[in-house]
Amino acid sequence: MFEVTHIQKLGVGLVGFGVFFLFLGVLLILDRSLLALGNILFISGLTCVMGKERAYTFFFQRHKLKGTIAICLGIFTVLVGWPMVGMLIETYGFILLFRGFKNIYLFEP
Structure with missing residues (x-):
């Protein structure tokens, strides 16, 4: 097994709050402040969970750079x-960034 650090636990909380605020922002007819807060919390939480070096190498790979630029834009x-x-541009960026995960099965077929 692997050890979970305090920073990773904090990152999971930040990702959770980010997803919650993004959901609430979409639910409240695209509230700008909730969406911005959710984006910031989600990205910072993801960086805490993955670590700075791994997050940098993940987001700035040559074939994923277009998705990263779309998300930032x-x-x-x-x-x-x-x-x-x-949100439409971000959705496009997430599709570009995470399209390599399409062959991962959550359940055994």
Whole structure:
């Protein structure tokens, strides 16, 4: 087994709060402040869980750079004040970034 550090536990909490605020922001008809807070908490929590070096190498691989740029552009668009366009750009970025995980099965077929 592996040991879970305090930073990773904090990261899981930040990711949870980030997902909650993103869900609440979408539920409340794309509230700009909740979406921005959710984005910031989610990205910082993901960095805490993965570690700085692993997160950097994950997000800035050559074939994932287009997805990373789309996510950053989407976050910036939400912060500027266009939450609908920003969430669409972020969704596109997440699809580009995590499309390599399509062959992972959650349940045995």
